Amino acid sequence: MNGTDPRWIFDDVTAWVADLIDTLSDADWARPTPCDRFDVETLARHLVAVLDRTAVVFSGGDPTPLPRLAEGVATADLARAFRDRIPVTRATMTDTALTGTVVVPPGITVPGAVGVLRQSGEIAVHGWDLATARGASGGEPEEAAVAILAVADQIVPAGPDFRDDPQIPFERAVTPADDAAALERLANHYGRRSRPPVLTAGASS
Incomplete structure (x- = not known):
């Protein structure tokens, strides 16, 4: 593919x-x-499942019926399970898959290249969730987030017709702070409140 190949975004x-x-x-x-x-823990399990579902997306299947949490993986093995699935999932993103159409959750047909951005966006935002939960910072894939943001309204529309669908797991978009970097803005687009209070009300750390 040419310079518009989005697979580097998934890699980052x-x-x-x-x-x-x-x-x-x-x-x-x-x-x-x-x-x-x-x-x-359940978010890490979901991320492993997202890679499984993404492999199905680019293999020509519909991932909608698949589990949303990885099953049969011990908690201690979640890091290895995620890392081991990356090359397997990446291998399904062939040139043919990217130039055709794919079905992304919840059963929406999109161009293959858009599918890469859609799935990468979900992984990036959940990465932001993990980093925020741990208070971690550094190494954020800001260039990838900029690229996803450029098509954010196409891959996850901000309008209520999409966000209020019970099959859509994203809250309505949040207005980002003026000084928010790209990844934070992407999280805001997916409905995350990134300035206090960030965590769910009533939750304890």
């Missing part, structure tokens, strides 16, 4: 998230995250 985002998961300790698993459906 997954490498960053893999490093984040590698740093998780036993004390982190029960921490709340800005994604109020998941604590750190």
Whole structure:
């Protein structure tokens, strides 16, 4: 493919998230995250499942029926499970897949290149969730976030017709702070409140 090939975005985002998961300790698993459906452990399980679902997307299948959390993986093995799936998933992103169409959750057909951005965006925002839960910073894939932001309204529309659909797991977009960097702005687009209070109300760390 040419210079518009988006696969570098997937590479940058997954490498960053893999490093984040590698740093998780036993004390982190029960921490709340800005994604109020998941604590750190279940979010890590979801990220492993996202890679499984993404592999199905680019293999020509519909990932909608697949589990949203990785099953049969011990908590201690989640970091390895995520890292091991990256090259497997990446290999499904062939030139043919990117120039055709794919089905992304929840059953939406998009151009293959857009599908890479859609799936990478979800992984990036959940990486932001993990980093925020741990108070970690550094190494954020800001260039990738800029690229995803450029098509954010196409891959995850901000309008209520999309966000209020019960099948869509994203809250309405949040207005970013003037000084927000690209990854924070992307998280805001996906409905995350990135300035205090960030974590779910009533949650304990």
